[in-house]
Every structure is written in structure tokens, then in C-alpha cells.
Amino acid sequence: MESEISKALTQWEKEYFGRGSVNVKTDIVxxxxxxxxxxxLTPAEQELAKDQQGVLDIKNMRASLIERGNHQIKGIIHQITxxxxxxxxxxxxxxxxxxxxVFMLKENLEKKLT
Known part of the structure; x- marks a missing residue:
């Protein structure tokens, strides 16, 4: 299930951001x-990250984007788990x-899986 979540979130990133992460690790606790x-980070973001204002701009933009896509991300987790x-x-x-x-679930998924 952890691997399935990693793959699904990587695919979502590719579709939503236009680029997926290089490495993903998921743990259920x-x-x-x-x-x-x-x-x-995209190459443009890596360049922007060379100064403090660029770092803040990236953090703010990425936070805003992920917040706008939160219903999709929650849906992915619900569909898998x-x-x-x-x-x-x-x-x-x-x-x-x-x-x-970190996704906070209503129930203890780890207990259900063991």
C-alpha cells in the first residue's frame, strides 16, 4: 500500500505540477x-532558490498550489486506503x-493492516 501511495502521488505531481519527484518514500504509522x-524542484526553481526571497517565493507558491489541489490528494489517499x-x-x-x-486519518490504518 505504501508503494501504491508513492506511485499515485508521483503521478499526481506529474499531472498537476508538470513534473514528478525523483524519489518518494511512504510510511504508514x-x-x-x-x-x-x-x-x-524544477530547474527554474533551483535557480530562484539561490537567494532568500526566491526561497520564500517558492515556498509560498508551492504551498498555494498544494492547497488548491488538496481535494485531489485526499481523494487519492481515500481511494487507495x-x-x-x-x-x-x-x-x-x-x-x-x-x-x-503527513496525512492524518480518522482511523488507525497501521493496526488494520497488521
Missing amino acids: RNMIIVILKGI REVVESFHTDISVHKGERII
Whole structure:
């Protein structure tokens, strides 16, 4: 299931952002799904990230974009897990080109899978 989530989110990124991450790792822990996406920045964003204002611009733009696509992301997780996503939290490290997403589920999925 973790692999399926990783593949689905990579595909969503490709369709939504026009580019997917280079590496994705998903872990299911209790009622959380933790996804780490690496290599997410475009070449233009890498150039922009060379100064502090560029870093802030990237973080703000990516946060806005992911917020606008949140219903799609929650739908992907629900479709794969059949669990309700109560909330999700995300942040990006522009310097490392990584994003972390934590999906908070209504139920303990890890317990159901064991």
C-alpha cells in the first residue's frame, strides 16, 4: 500500500505540477501516512532558490498550489486506503528539494493492516 501511495502521488505531481519527484518514500504509522518526496524542484526553481526571497517565493507558491489541489490528494489517499483523511500537513525544504506530507486519518490504518 505504501508503494501504491508513492506511485499515485508521483503521478499526481506529474499531472498537476508538470513534473514528478525523483524519489518518494511512504510510511504508514498508526493513523498517519508520511510521505517524503525528493527532487521536487524544477530547474527554474533551483535557480530562484539561490537567494532568500526566491526561497520564500517558492515556498509560498508551492504551498498555494498544494492547497488548491488538496481535494485531489485526499481523494487519492481515500481511494487507495479506503480511509477518511481528516487533515494533511505539508512543508518543503527548498535547499534540499524535498517535500514532506503527513496525512492524518480518522482511523488507525497501521493496526488494520497488521
